[in-house]
Amino acid sequence: MQEATSQTILAAPNSRKILTWFLRIAGGSIAAIVTFLAFCFVINLKDVELNPAAGELLALSKKPVEMNSNGYIVLSAIDADESQDVLKIGQEVTEKLTFLAHENPSRIDYFEKVKYKKVPGFTWHSFRHDNEGCKDGIDFCIKADLLNRKVLETALVQNALLLKRYEMIQQLPQFSEPPTISPVLVTGNNISLWEGSDMAVTEAVFDIADGKIKEGIEQLQRNDLCLRRLMRQSSTLSSKTMITAMLKRQVKTISELVEMYPQLVNSNGDELGKMLTPLTSDELSLVPALTDEAQYSLIRIKSIKYAEANNFADHFFTLFYQVNATQNLMADRWKTLIPSLNILPPEFDRVRKGLQDPGTILNEHAYLPYLHYLYNPIGKILFYTGFTPYDIYFAYMENVADLDGYIRLVGLQLDIRRQGITDDKMLAYVNGAKEPFRSPYNHQPMTWDAAHKQLQFTGSRSYRDSSGTRNVYSVKML
Numbered sequence: 001m002q003e004a005t006s007q008t009i010l011a012a013p014n015s016r017k018i019l020t021w022f023l024r025i026a027g028g029s030i031a032a033i034v035t036f037l038a039f040c041f042v043i044n045l046k047d048v049e050l051n052p053a054a055g056e057l058l059a060l061s062k063k064p065v066e067m068n069s070n071g072y073i074v075l076s077a078i079d080a081d082e083s084q085d086v087l088k089i090g091q092e093v094t095e096k097l098t099f100l101a102h103e104n105p106s107r108i109d110y111f112e113k114v115k116y117k118k119v120p121g122f123t124w125h126s127f128r129h130d131n132e133g134c135k136d137g138i139d140f141c142i143k144a145d146l147l148n149r150k151v152l153e154t155a156l157v158q159n160a161l162l163l164k165r166y167e168m169i170q171q172l173p174q175f176s177e178p179p180t181i182s183p184v185l186v187t188g189n190n191i192s193l194w195e196g197s198d199m200a201v202t203e204a205v206f207d208i209a210d211g212k213i214k215e216g217i218e219q220l221q222r223n224d225l226c227l228r229r230l231m232r233q234s235s236t237l238s239s240k241t242m243i244t245a246m247l248k249r250q251v252k253t254i255s256e257l258v259e260m261y262p263q264l265v266n267s268n269g270d271e272l273g274k275m276l277t278p279l280t281s282d283e284l285s286l287v288p289a290l291t292d293e294a295q296y297s298l299i300r301i302k303s304i305k306y307a308e309a310n311n312f313a314d315h316f317f318t319l320f321y322q323v324n325a326t327q328n329l330m331a332d333r334w335k336t337l338i339p340s341l342n343i344l345p346p347e348f349d350r351v352r353k354g355l356q357d358p359g360t361i362l363n364e365h366a367y368l369p370y371l372h373y374l375y376n377p378i379g380k381i382l383f384y385t386g387f388t389p390y391d392i393y394f395a396y397m398e399n400v401a402d403l404d405g406y407i408r409l410v411g412l413q414l415d416i417r418r419q420g421i422t423d424d425k426m427l428a429y430v431n432g433a434k435e436p437f438r439s440p441y442n443h444q445p446m447t448w449d450a451a452h453k454q455l456q457f458t459g460s461r462s463y464r465d466s467s468g469t470r471n472v473y474s475v476k477m478l
Contacts, residue, residue: 040320043375047322054298054324054331061295062102065176067091071169071230072177078165078192081117086165089116094178101180104303122162124195127155140256140476142205152202159199166196170226175233179292180299190242197223197246201253208261217268223250224275231283235292237396244403251276251403255410258417259478265417273418276411278436279404286397287342294334298327301382326379333387341393345401345440348394348460355390395461402459404440406473409457412437412446413475416455423450430455453477 050058067073073090076097080089096114145152156163169175200223207216227247234240254272257264264272302323343351373380412433421429430448438445439457447456455475462471 040374044320044322047324048328050324051328051331053335054327057291057295057298057331057334058327060291061179061299064098065094065178066174067094069172069174071172071175074165074168074172075189075193077116078162078189078196079118079122081119082161084117086168092116097181098178101178101299119161122159122192122195124155124159124162124199125191127152128195128198140260142253142256142260145202145205146209149206153206156199156203159195162192162196163199163203166193166200169193169196170200170222173229175230177235177239177292179235179295190239193239194242194246197227198249201250205253205257208257208264213264213268217264217271220250220254220275221271228279228283231279231400232285233288235288237286237289237293240286240289241396241399244400248403248406251407251410255413255475258410258414259476262417265414269414269418272414273411276407276414278408278411278440279400281344284344284397284400284404285342286393286400287338289396290334290338290341290393294331294338297330297334297387301326301330301379301386320376321378321382322376323379325376326383329380329383330387333383337390337393341397345397345404346442348397348401348441352390352394398460401440402461402463402471402473405457405459408437408440409446409455409473409475413455413477416477423453426450449474 065072068087073094074086075090076093077084077086077090080086093114093116100113200219204216204219204223207213207219224247227243227250230243231240231247234243254275258272340351340355412430415433415437416426416429419429427448427450431445433445435443441460447458448454449456452474453476455477457473459471459473462469
């Protein structure tokens, strides 16, 4: 018993030493954590100044758009009732949407705030959807249009107001889109833009079928001039994509007209050839669209700061989110990205290999991410998770470059018909074709498929038509 008591007495000082050691460790850890949190709190108390890149983009976003000679103004109210002055209503709509967007780009009540008397709805798209009797590269769409002419002529009459307003857009010299308005808002209007172009092309086909060659060719020329101007001036990715589809439809129509009405080759070869010139660098470029995307992204990220802080999570969010610092991050990336993507198709692969998303670079470092997120962690999370990957922009660029390849392919078709090349000499002629009739990506010749009597161009992006999904553009030679 005495021995056990002695051991207990000896163990007591050791226990006190262990407890003291534990308390010191715990206290030190708590002090370190408190110091660390205090440090994080203090460094996040103050935002930084906007850098020149961010200031320049924000200044651009405040620049008003042209109101009197701008086709976008007509498009913004293209569904206004026939009794309305569409240019006047379009100006009011654009001014109101711009004001609302500057006030808060995140708002969802745009359409509740902007109201005007509208037509019941354009129906051309439903007629066109019901008339898909063609297969790209296999059957001719204008044959289906001519077979269903009565139906389409009824649709032309019912949608005459849409065509009239599309022709107004054709005549106006500018197409300038406000960068502050959410691209989602103009999706419906872009569909109306496509419908207007499709109606103009359909009318041209009917004129040519009726022997009114001059009227039909002039209609196609007006539309070509308009679409190429829109390719240069459109400044959102959604509108650029829609206009690319519109121009592709017109080029396909010209290709079919050359085969169905071979007399056009001799009588109007020059006019057709001018509409089949390769896209210029300005028409290929996404720089205007990316610049507007950059402006919208900076304005959009700023609006997040103004969320009401109703609970602890909101207070935490606003405390560790610095608007200017986040805008600087975004502006710096845009400043690097936009010039690097101002390239022609032969440079796509080289530039793509040299670009790397900043988040990937950061995460490859052993400890840098932990230090990086101490200041403005919420803003940096928004930046890295919300910025579109480079490959998405290359997809847009390749979509336009594929259109350029298709234009070159149809240009080669017209050239072959004008030169009177026979089937036995076709392969040699295609392989020896000059630069305007070669692939925009690598300057290689187009392909001649003798078995199917088709000229072919292999694009970079797959597209869907009534034949399925593919990336080969075909021209059938009758």
